[in-house]
Amino acid sequence: MHETVLLNEAVDALVVNADGFYVDGTFGRGGHSRKILQQLNDKGHLIGVDKDPQAIKSGCQLMDEDQRFHIVRGSFAEIKTYLSEQGSVDGVLLDLGVSSPQLDQAERGFSFLRDGPLDMRMDPESGVSAADWLSGASESDIAKVLKEYGEERFARRMAKAIVLERSERPIKTTTHLAQVLSEANPAWEKGKHPATRAFQGIRIFINNELADLEHFLSDVLDVLKVGGRLVVISFHSLEDRMVKRFIKQHVRGDQLPASVPVMDAQLNRRLKQVGKALRAGDDEVDKNVRSRSAIMRVAEKIA
Numbered sequence: 001m002h003e004t005v006l007l008n009e010a011v012d013a014l015v016v017n018a019d020g021f022y023v024d025g026t027f028g029r030g031g032h033s034r035k036i037l038q039q040l041n042d043k044g045h046l047i048g049v050d051k052d053p054q055a056i057k058s059g060c061q062l063m064d065e066d067q068r069f070h071i072v073r074g075s076f077a078e079i080k081t082y083l084s085e086q087g088s089v090d091g092v093l094l095d096l097g098v099s100s101p102q103l104d105q106a107e108r109g110f111s112f113l114r115d116g117p118l119d120m121r122m123d124p125e126s127g128v129s130a131a132d133w134l135s136g137a138s139e140s141d142i143a144k145v146l147k148e149y150g151e152e153r154f155a156r157r158m159a160k161a162i163v164l165e166r167s168e169r170p171i172k173t174t175t176h177l178a179q180v181l182s183e184a185n186p187a188w189e190k191g192k193h194p195a196t197r198a199f200q201g202i203r204i205f206i207n208n209e210l211a212d213l214e215h216f217l218s219d220v221l222d223v224l225k226v227g228g229r230l231v232v233i234s235f236h237s238l239e240d241r242m243v244k245r246f247i248k249q250h251v252r253g254d255q256l257p258a259s260v261p262v263m264d265a266q267l268n269r270r271l272k273q274v275g276k277a278l279r280a281g282d283d284e285v286d287k288n289v290r291s292r293s294a295i296m297r298v299a300e301k302i303a
Contacts, residue, residue, distance in 0.1 A: 003031075003100065003287065003288040003290070003291070004028075004031025004032055004035075004095075005095065005233060005280060005284070005288065005290070005291045005294045006233055006278065006280055006284070006291070006294055006296050007031055007032065007035055008035070009278055009296060010032060010093060010095070010231050010233060010296060011032060011035040011036050011039060011093075013229060013231050013274060013275070013296075013298045014036065014091045014093050014229050014231045014298075015036060015039040015040065015090075015091065016090065016091065016227065016228075016229055017044075017090045017227075018039060018040055018041045018043075018044060019040070019041050019042075019043035019044050020040070020044055020045075020089070020090030020091065021044070021045045021046075021047075021086060021089045021090055022036055022040075022044070022045070022046045022047070022089060022090055022091045022092070022093070023046070023047045023048075023049065023076075023079065023082075023083070023089055023091070023092045023093070023223075024036060024046060024047070024048045024049065024093050025049045025076030025079065025092055025093060025094045025216070026049070026050060026076060026093075026094050026095045026096065026099075027048035027049060027050040027055050027056075027058070027059050027071065028050065028052075028055055028058075028095065028099040028101070029055065029058050029099065029101055030048070030058050030059065030062050032093055032095060033046060033048050033059075033062065033069065034062070036093070037066055037068060037069060040068060042068075044068055045068050045069075045070075046068060046069050046070070047069075047070050047071075047072060047082060047083075047086075048062070048069065048070070048071045048072065049071075049072050049073075049074060049075070049076050049079070049082065050071070050073065050074075051073070051074065051075055051122040051123040051207075052099075052102065052122050052123060053073070053123065053124070053125065054101065055099075056071055056073045059071030075208075075212050076094060076212065076216050077211075077212040077213075077215040077216045077219075078215075079092070079216060079219055079220065079223055080219045080222065080223060083223050087223075088223055088224060088225040088228070089223055089224060089225065089228060090224075090225055090227075090228045090229070091224070091228050091229040091230070091231065092220060092223070092224065092228075092229075092230055092231070093231045093232075093233075094213075094216070094231070094232045094233065095233045096209070096213065096232065096233060096234050096235060096236070096239050097209075097234070097235040097236060097239070098110050098122070098203060100290065102122065103290075106174070107119075108120075108124070109121075109129070109130060109131075109174055110174075110199075110203060111174060111199075112174055112175065112177070112178035112181075112193060112195045112196070112199050113193070114174065114175075115173055115174060115175040116173065116174050117129075117131065117172065117173060117174075118130045118131035118134070118171065118172055118173055118174055118176070118177055119131065120202060120203045120206045120207070121206060121207065122207050127206065127207075128206070129206070130177075130202050130203070130206050131170070131171065131172050133202075133205075133206060134162060134166065134171055134177070134202075135166060135170060135171070139159045139160060139162075139163045140159070142155075142158075142159035142162055142163070143155045143156045143158070143159035143160075145201050145202060145205045146158055146159060146197070146198050146201045146202070147201075148201070149200070149201035149202075149204040149205050149210070149238070150197040150198050150199075150200050150201020150202070150204070151197060151201070151237065151238070152197040152198050152201060154184065154185055154186065154187070155198075155201075157184045157185075157186070158180075158181050158184045158185065158198055160184070161180050161181070161183065161184035162177075162180055162181075162184075165180045177195070177199075178193070178195040178199070181194060181195035181198045181199075182194040182195055200236065204236070204238075209239070210238060210239070210242070213239055213242055213243075214242065217242065217243070217246045221250070221270055221271075221301060224301040225301065226301055226302065226303060227300065227301065227302075228300070228301050229274070229298060229299070229300050229301075230247075230271075230298070230299045230300075230301070231296065231297075231298050232296065232297050232298075233294055233295070233296045234294070234295050234296075234297075235290075235293045235294055235295075236293075240277075240295050240297070243297050244277075244297060247271055247273055247297060247299045250269065250270040250271035250299070251269060251271050251272060251273050251299070252267075252269070253267030253268050253269035253270070254267050254268045268303070269302065269303065270301060270302060270303050271299040271300065271301060271302060272299065272300050272302050273297075273298070273299055274298040274299060274300050275298055277295050277296065277297050278295070278296045278297075278298075279294065279295055279296075280292065280294050
């Protein structure tokens, strides 16, 4: 069953105008979107965005139920394209990473706990599957992905093991890859599957997740109204670091030498941080273990 992480906290932080226009950049199965619509009046409007065709199917059902909602298939990185006619919006929400339904369906190939084809694509109709990439990538490229995107300290050992294994038989399933990675990991972390970081790194690479987030952050201030909110829920330290740096940069404004005589109002500050970074509470983590790594950051556009 899909449990939407930080549901009330995220929507309460996002919706500051009941007749506003909002974007749910990671629609998933619509948990956040439905809550947003509950807080909008008849003049309010919401656009949902997702790469996953199954998410789009759920979005189309919601669109039939509520005329204030519209679903778009694609990446949140292209937010400017989707809003070319609308212009600016009152808020944008991102709930990053893989969704529970994607993890729970073995045929999607995201989970090392369920045997299925090694796919990992959020949009299985485009791009290259994890199996196809691993079949031809160089050992150094595999190690780089595991190290940079998975923050896996045994990336080189794991990459070597993958290349050795594929020379004997192709790695086409999730459990096969998980076995290879587990055997190559000499120091299992307590309470964490030894293939966790490597799977995460491969998934992030296959779906271009960090590049999409970077692209999104470079454009989001152009589509937010003054007073509009940006709410981002991250599950990976690399994603959260990018969001944290972005907010800090625009809260601080232009960095000039201390000797330059400039008034505070001239620093081109564009955001203010709203509250502190928020994590799921104990009750939520008890109900949904996947929420334990979630961290939410909120900012408001001021100029």
